[in-house]
Amino acid sequence: MSLDRNLSLTGEAPRKLNHQQKLSTAVGILGLIILLLASFNVQLQPRWMFLTLALSAIAGGIIWFAKASYSGIPKGIKNDGAFLKPMTSRGVVAYATGIGLTGFYIILYFFPELIGLNENGANTGLIALFDPLSQFLANRPASQWFVYGTLYTIAILFFGIKFMWKYRHNRYQRLRTFSVSFFQLGFAFIIPELMARLNSKDFSLPYYDLKNIWPLNYYNFQQYRVDSMIEAGDVGLGLLIFGVVSIFIITPILTFKYGKRWYCSWVCGCGGLAETAGDPYRHLSDKSTRAWKIERWLVHGVVVFVTLMTTAVIYSYLGTDTSKYWLTKSSFLLGVAGILSLIFAWVMIFKRERIQKDAKYAAIGFFVLIIGLMGLHFISSTDQLFLLSAGDLQKSYGFLIGSIFSGVVGTGFYPILGNRVWCRFGCPMAAILGFQQKLFSRFRISTNGGQCISCGNCSTYCEMGIDVRAYAQKGQNIVRSSCVGCGICSAVCPRGVLKLENDKVKGRINPKDVLLGNDVNLMEYVNSKIKNF
Amino acid sequence: MKNIVIIGNGISGITAARHIRKFSDHHIQVISAESEYFFSRTALMYVYMGHMNWKHLLPYENDFWRKNDINLVHDRVKTVKPEVKKVLLDKGEPIAYDDLIIATGSKPNKFGWPGQELKGVRGLYSKQDLEALEYYVPNKKVCKRAVIVGGGLIGIELAEMLRSRDIPVTMLVRESNFWNNVLPDEEAKMLNEHIREHHIDLRLERNLDSIIDDGNGKVKAIKVKETSEVIGCDYVGLTPGVSPNVSFLKDSDIEINKGVVVNRYLETNIDHVYAIGDCAEQKKPIGNRPPIEAVWYTGRMMGEVVAQTICGNKTAYNPGNWFNSAKFLDIEYQTYGWVFNQPQNGDDDFYWKHPDENICIHIHYERSSRKFKGINTFGFRLRHEVMDKWLNEERSVDFVIDHIDEANFDPEFYEDPTKAIKKAFYKKHSNKAAV
Ligand SMILES: Cc1cc2nc3c(=O)[nH]c(=O)nc-3n(C[C@H](O)[C@H](O)[C@H](O)COP(=O)(O)OP(=O)(O)OC[C@H]3O[C@@H](n4cnc5c(N)ncnc54)[C@H](O)[C@@H]3O)c2cc1C
Ligand code: SF4
Ligand code: SF4
Numbered sequence: 018m019s020l021d022r023n024l025s026l027t028g029e030a031p032r033k034l035n036h037q038q039k040l041s042t043a044v045g046i047l048g049l050i051i052l053l054l055a056s057f058n059v060q061l062q063p064r065w066m067f068l069t070l071a072l073s074a075i076a077g078g079i080i081w082f083a084k085a086s087y088s089g090i091p092k093g094i095k096n097d098g099a100f101l102k103p104m105t106s107r108g109v110v111a112y113a114t115g116i117g118l119t120g121f122y123i124i125l126y127f128f129p130e131l132i133g134l135n136e137n138g139a140n141t142g143l144i145a146l147f148d149p150l151s152q153f154l155a156n157r158p159a160s161q162w163f164v165y166g167t168l169y170t171i172a173i174l175f176f177g178i179k180f181m182w183k184y185r186h187n188r189y190q191r192l193r194t195f196s197v198s199f200f201q202l203g204f205a206f207i208i209p210e211l212m213a214r215l216n217s218k219d220f221s222l223p224y225y226d227l228k229n230i231w232p233l234n235y236y237n238f239q240q241y242r243v244d245s246m247i248e249a250g251d252v253g254l255g256l257l258i259f260g261v262v263s264i265f266i267i268t269p270i271l272t273f274k275y276g277k278r279w280y281c282s283w284v285c286g287c288g289g290l291a292e293t294a295g296d297p298y299r300h301l302s303d304k305s306t307r308a309w310k311i312e313r314w315l316v317h318g319v320v321v322f323v324t325l326m327t328t329a330v331i332y333s334y335l336g337t338d339t340s341k342y343w344l345t346k347s348s349f350l351l352g353v354a355g356i357l358s359l360i361f362a363w364v365m366i367f368k369r370e371r372i373q374k375d376a377k378y379a380a381i382g383f384f385v386l387i388i389g390l391m392g393l394h395f396i397s398s399t400d401q402l403f404l405l406s407a408g409d410l411q412k413s414y415g416f417l418i419g420s421i422f423s424g425v426v427g428t429g430f431y432p433i434l435g436n437r438v439w440c441r442f443g444c445p446m447a448a449i450l451g452f453q454q455k456l457f458s459r460f461r462i463s464t465n466g467g468q469c470i471s472c473g474n475c476s477t478y479c480e481m482g483i484d485v486r487a488y489a490q491k492g493q494n495i496v497r498s499s500c501v502g503c504g505i506c507s508a509v510c511p512r513g514v515l516k517l518e519n520d521k522v523k524g525r526i527n528p529k530d531v532l533l534g535n536d537v538n539l540m541e542y543v544n545s546k547i548k549n550f
Numbered sequence: 551m552k553n554i555v556i557i558g559n560g561i562s563g564i565t566a567a568r569h570i571r572k573f574s575d576h577h578i579q580v581i582s583a584e585s586e587y588f589f590s591r592t593a594l595m596y597v598y599m600g601h602m603n604w605k606h607l608l609p610y611e612n613d614f615w616r617k618n619d620i621n622l623v624h625d626r627v628k629t630v631k632p633e634v635k636k637v638l639l640d641k642g643e644p645i646a647y648d649d650l651i652i653a654t655g656s657k658p659n660k661f662g663w664p665g666q667e668l669k670g671v672r673g674l675y676s677k678q679d680l681e682a683l684e685y686y687v688p689n690k691k692v693c694k695r696a697v698i699v700g701g702g703l704i705g706i707e708l709a710e711m712l713r714s715r716d717i718p719v720t721m722l723v724r725e726s727n728f729w730n731n732v733l734p735d736e737e738a739k740m741l742n743e744h745i746r747e748h749h750i751d752l753r754l755e756r757n758l759d760s761i762i763d764d765g766n767g768k769v770k771a772i773k774v775k776e777t778s779e780v781i782g783c784d785y786v787g788l789t790p791g792v793s794p795n796v797s798f799l800k801d802s803d804i805e806i807n808k809g810v811v812v813n814r815y816l817e818t819n820i821d822h823v824y825a826i827g828d829c830a831e832q833k834k835p836i837g838n839r840p841p842i843e844a845v846w847y848t849g850r851m852m853g854e855v856v857a858q859t860i861c862g863n864k865t866a867y868n869p870g871n872w873f874n875s876a877k878f879l880d881i882e883y884q885t886y887g888w889v890f891n892q893p894q895n896g897d898d899d900f901y902w903k904h905p906d907e908n909i910c911i912h913i914h915y916e917r918s919s920r921k922f923k924g925i926n927t928f929g930f931r932l933r934h935e936v937m938d939k940w941l942n943e944e945r946s947v948d949f950v951i952d953h954i955d956e957a958n959f960d961p962e963f964y965e966d967p968t969k970a971i972k973k974a975f976y977k978k979h980s981n982k983a984a985v
Contacts, residue, residue, distance in 0.1 A: 091744075091747055091748065091879070091880050092880065093879070093880030094880070096599075096600075096601045097599055097600060097601070097714040098599070098600035098714070099600055099601060100600045100601065100602060100603050101600035102600070186880075187961065187964075188961075188963040188964050188965070189961045189962050189963045189964070192963055300602075305611065306611065463959075465931070465933060465934045465935075465959055466873075466933075466934025466935050466938065467847055467850075467873070467934060468847075468873070468875050468884070468934055470590065470592040470593075470846045470875075471561070471590045471592065471593075471609045471846075472590050472592050472593035472596065472607075473590060473593055473596075473602060473606045473607055473609065474593070474596065474601065474602070476606070477601070477602050477606045486609060487609070490609060504961060504962075507961050508961070511877040511882065512875045512876075512877070512882070512884075513875060513882050513884055513931035513932075513959060516931070516959050516960075516961060516962075517961065517962060518962065532847075532850065532851075533870070533934055533935060533938055534847050534851060534869065534870050534871075534873060534934075534938075535851045535854060535855070535868075535869060535870060536855075536865075536866075536867075536868035536869065536870060538868075539854070539855065539858065539865055539868070542858075542863070
């Protein structure tokens with residue numbers, strides 16, 4: 018036997034799928050087949066009955082699968098065979114699923130008429146199948162987004178139940194899964210639909226998922242939305258103000274107190290889907306330093322993009338006359354530049370040591386933004402920015418980031434690239450929250466003295482590709498901007514080394530070299546040396 | 551600049567290399583036969599169980615070594631010639647050293663059982679053992695039953711591995727309860743139950759008599775000493791402990807007892823030759839510690855210490871308070887200070903267990919002075935720093951219980967056992983006072 022034979026190639030899946038797991042998968046697939054038939058315009062009447070049947074089969078299949086997998090065996094970590102089963106280790110079925118999902122997203126975003134969307138008449142096909150539910154909730158026919166929203170919510174709810182079953186020994190996991198399910202069902206799904214019900218000729222609110230915060234809802238400050246919110250009187254104005262307050266006040270406060278996990282792992286729908294339906298793929302994230310490099314360029318690039326784009330969009334519809342409205346094109350631009358400069362100066366003066374090597378990136382990002390804003394100002398007469406109008410800019414952002422990245426790649430590639438590709442490489446919200454988390458937050462993952470055995474479970478199961486072990490084996494706390502606080506590293510650690518906690522800011526980052534357990538004097542000696550190293 | 555040669559790329563050898571690099575620009579060569587790159591031996595089990603791939607076991611990316619100018623030599627050391635300051639290799643040219651660090655770890659114990667060299671009979675220590683396991687025990691069709699001899703930390707890991715592929719497992723354990731030579735009865739009995747809950751056929755107070763050949767040099771069955779029962783099996787895992795891997799040194803002048811004998815500076819009897827980690831044996835044991843400490847942490851600490859000495863800051867190995875941790879299937883275990891399977895002379899104990907869950911703590915303390923000596927916890931994580939501080943400060947058991955919540959390291963929102971622990975302790979304590 019050769020020494021360097023790759024063991025995983027020969028490894029056999031422990032316990033192949035048992036009978037119940039197979040049957041339950043079949044039930045779930047049956048539900049999907051009904052949806053597929055509907056897509057091909059097979060007439061399924063009455064619709065409400067087939068819709069109920071399809072959705073119940075999917076939901077029931079998932080729950081049954083969870084029961085078949087986790088009930089009747091002792092509670093604990095359930096990762097047996099993650100790298101041996103084809104579905105969770107990039108086998109053929111995983112690729113097939115990835116392709117299927119990707120195809121679904123492409124149709125959804127770019128060819129909704131293929132699944133029956135008809136904006137000028139009665140829907141057909143898959144979308145028509147969902148009409149009864151949409152009529153019931155919002156009193157209007159379904160759209161491709163309604164179909165998507167319903168399936169999305171079902172996925173979070175029922176894969177959420179599966180996840181809670183899997184981690185039934187872990188209250189942190191159960192609670193946060195309950196929380197994301199709640200926010201998805203209430204805030205993303207039911208409330209907006211009910212809000213649509215209130216709309217009439219002279220009162221209309223745009224779709225508003227209250228938990229979606231700029232820059233995640235990058236479209237929030239588009240003219241038609243802002244107009245319709247302002248026109249909708251107090252409620253609409255309230256929403257608009259809430260939108261602004263949540264960016265500038267609520268978000269920083271919560272992130273300071275709890276880290277960005279309050280959003281990414283407890284509230285956000287993208288995170289919600291990643292943690293529930295995407296959980297079986299979390300170990301596929303790339304842990305290399307190369308991936309880390311790509312991550313930092315990409316995700317901060319998106320922040321710069323979205324900031325410029327939003328500024329350009331708002332700028333495009335503001336006037337120039339102060340007597341008509343207090344906010345004009347130039348005062349707005351100055352305001353944005355001012356806020357950005359303040360943040361940049363504050364970071365460079367007070368938090369320099371926190372960002373170290375990243376300072377370079379921050380500076381680059383800042384200057385690109387300022388130059389962009391200046392460009393906006395000088396060519397303001399044409400409303401163009403780098404040859405693109407604000408509208409085009411938003412369209413290309415929506416296409417590249419909103420659709421391709423967050424949907425097609427982010428979710429479609431779960432079985433190939435892991436479950437948080439979007440959150441890690443693309444989400445501007447995560448980048449901004451991460452920036453706050455790194456610079457001013459009480460959150461950290463504490464490392465338990467010298468107990469780490471460098472086994473690597475934490476790094477392997479970190480969906481954000483953070484090499485947790487690299488910190489833990491040095492006795493160092495983990496303070497990383499990308500950490501979404503999912504708590505899985507702490508859960509899978511077999512030695513109880515990691516604890517997510519909010520504590521005093523002082524001592525959050527603890528450079529250590531010699532670990533607890535050794536002669537105290539030696540620890541002091543070496544650590545003092547290291548500082549001057 | 552000195553020429554430093556390290557034999558063994560385990561945690562102790564690698565820690566020494568990393569720290570020497572930190573403090574000097576000495577030329578460093580690490581020789582190892584087992585694998586090209588340093589890997590986490592503690593995580594071997596997870597590869598077989600499919601939790602990880604081999605690459606996840608490597609704590610450093612492969613170019614780390616080149617970047618830090620640590621030269622890796624993938625070869626076996628035949629012997630050491632201290633008189634000419636050279637190590638001789640199986641394949642490569644002899645390598646000269648100025649300072650030599652022996653960090654060759656352990657090998658699984660075999661107690662001379664008949665049949666112990668048959669095919670399908672292995673310990674679980676090395677990468678090659680893991681590969682053999684994959685070969686002999688890929689699934690339950692090829693291996694209808696496995697027998698594990700010896701119930702310690704590695705034995706239970708092996709059992710967990712095999713069970714993850716649904717392989718029927720019989721475990722022969724010498725003690726009357728699992729790991730009872732280390733754990734008090736209460737904990738050991740709890741583990742008995744948990745092991746059986748995982749459908750492992752645990753046989754207590756049973757020893758191996760012999761291993762039976764199938765006629766082709768492969769194992770067919772084993773025979774139990776006490777009952778003469780013959781148990782058919784396709785694989786035998788020998789896990790009755792480990793001993794230092796030092797036989798390649800027996801013709802050198804380096805002093806060997808069970809391990810390489812060292813003083814507190816980790817120096818052997820020969821100048822410029824040091825030994826660290828599992829293979830080192832303290833001439834005089836330190837405190838309650840055994841002379842050979844075969845755990846990850848002590849290997850790491852010795853590596854840190856010997857690096858100091860080699861870089862000119864002569865430092866004694868002076869470990870702080872004892873600590874350790876493990877996981878028995880689903881139950882995590884931590885220990886700080888000393889808890890023995892029986893309270894030592896003059897000591898008392900306090901035990902608390904959750905009424906329904908596998909959560910318990912066990913404290914030993916001095917009866918008269920009430921000095922806190924150590925704590926075992928199961929299913930309950932404690933904060934190392936806090937426990938270490940209390941042990942250093944020689945706190946009383948009463949103080950420890952009063953403040954136990956400050957040491958709670960369980961994840962957020964977990965049910966907090968500290969209230970129940972306090973209540974139970976105060977109750978026991980007040981009863982005592984009344985007597
Ligand atoms: C399955 C398993 C689980 C464990 N779990 C834990 C745990 O949870 N916690 C804990 O504290 N400890 C644990 N241990 C023990 C721990 O792994 C060891 O204490 C530690 O690895 C010892 O490190 P070392 O550097 O001294 O030696 P090793 O890791 O054994 O490294 C020595 C290296 O030297 C090589 N070598 C030996 N002789 C020669 C030669 N002549 N020429 C070239 N190379 C040679 C060996 O092949 C080996 O690669 C576990 C051990 C095993 C086997
Ligand atoms: S470091 Fe831990 S808590 Fe943070 S994202 Fe990774 S696994 Fe989750
Ligand atoms: S899982 Fe725990 S013991 Fe393993 S490397 Fe991570 S922190 Fe260390």
